[in-house]
Amino acid sequence: MSSGTAPGSGTAPGSGVARGSGTAPGPGVAWGSGTVPSYGPRFPDGPLPRVAILGCGQIAQTAHLPAYAAHDVDVVGVWSRRRETTETVPERFPGVRKVHASVEELLADPEVDIVDIATPAEGRLEHVAAALAAGKHVLAQKPLTLDVEGLRPLLAQARRRGLRVAVNQNGRWAPQWRLATRLIEDGAIGDVVGVTHLHDKPLPPLAGTPFDDVPHMLVTDYLLHWVDITRCWLRGKQVATVRADDARVPGQPAAARNPWSASVEVRCTDGAGALLRIVGDVRTRHPSCPFWVHGTDGTLRGSILGRDHLELERGETTTRYALEGAWFVDGFAGVMGELMCAVVEDREPSNSAADNVASLELTLAARDSAQRGGAVVPLPIQL
Known part of the structure; x- marks a missing residue:
């Protein structure tokens, strides 16, 4: 585009x-200030939190992974329900170091700081709950849920544990x-x-x-x-x-x-x-x-x-x-970058x-x- x-x-x-x-990077013509407000993805300085993708299917492989590769995001590992879905991921995305055999293995990985949940909507809140229980920050696909009441206890759990839960509103x-x-x-x-x-x-x-x-x-x-x-x-x-x-x-x-x-x-x-x-x-x-x-x-x-x-x-x-x-793929970099900035700056992501x-x-x-x-x-x- x-x-x-x-x-x-x-x-x-x-x-x-x-x-x-x-x-x-450069000023332009805009109303009032004389410069264009920044609008690109923003990532924190220094080492970035490390990511694993839970549900590494088509959208993750065509948008998430290319966006993360463009911004040097360390993708520790990936998991999908079907092993054949992810078997070529490390070859096509050399930064991906592991293909996890199970959700439990991915969540138990001590190298993972953020779990990017890109599974279908059904069961998504259960994955969010499991990631929080494992002490991980979360980026979850949209729509996060249509069960708002079921979401509220997870938000309270995240607050108690100092964990951040963001939604992939990449638009x-x-x-x-x-x-x-x-x-x-x-x-x-x-x-x-x-x-x-x-x-x-x-x-x-x-x-x-x-x-x-x-x-x-x-x-x-x-x-x-x-x-x-x-x-x-x-x-x-x-x-x-x-x-x-x-x-x-x-x-x-x-x-x-x-x-x-x-x-x-x-x-x-x-x-x-x-x-x-x-x-x-x-x-x-x-x-x-x-x-x-x-x-x-x-x-x-x-x-x-x-x-x-x-x-x-x-x-x-x-x-x-x-x-x-x-939008594709800067939107996907933007949501992850905002979550990482929030984690590093100890605040809620927008x-x-x-x-x-x-x-x-x-x-x-x-x-x-x-x-x-x-x-x-x-x-x-x-x-």
Whole structure:
């Protein structure tokens, strides 16, 4: 994925990956400060905590491991339910030193500081509990769980033991979304009024996959990255209601059991709101996922997963940022780097499991609304 610069617009160079410093390598044109906020993955200085991957399947081998290799993360070992899944991993990723024979063996390894749990959702909380019992910090795949009450005792256990549990909300570190977040935090568009997302691209294969067996899958799983980043941009506001619906679309094959269109709407008590829309399995030569964040003082416009770009309109000035990196794999480096910084700095990661609860509650409210045919669901929570 690449991003271009519009003719005649202001141009700001992207922020590269600066291990330790967290700052952009060069200044650019941006509102107010004259520099672009850093948005790349950040790792702590000095020796990094050591990692083992529990559930080293396709996503771990195509995203986690390449991201970690790019940032010199020491991956002590890996495990998968099927030995053949991981037998070529050490050859393709020479930094991986061990293929563990069992979950128990991996968790007992004294060299492991962080367990990256990339198993399917079923049984994930049990793996988190076992990792905490073994004294390990945890990075867990999203959705962490749809059982929020079952999560709370694990959060309490982690606090008692001084362990950190983070969630792999890697979309937060997609360059466009990450820089948008930094600009919003810096006040570039004032108070956020509205967030809009459109999924203008084909859906991934769903029919005949395990995702087809997940009720309201687009709402409860696929859109979770979009729900989570929207919550980041509305942070500090009070939710009033959530409404969602999903439906089959013309041309959807009978073998595809889940609906292929979905929308989620969030309304806040101050009138701000958000709308997320998947129209179906879009037919287009120019796939993208455009988004807009409107504020009292300006507007951010961008796109991810195709036609990648971000621009800030404020007053008479429009700044289009020449971004570096891409969601895959920088997002996966970003979540691990933030967890490692939190471990070294003895603080909670910004992508902590406790912080993720609000995203889960939004998702569950959306699921309940979809199950009720789009009924409005009250949800008095703070974002």
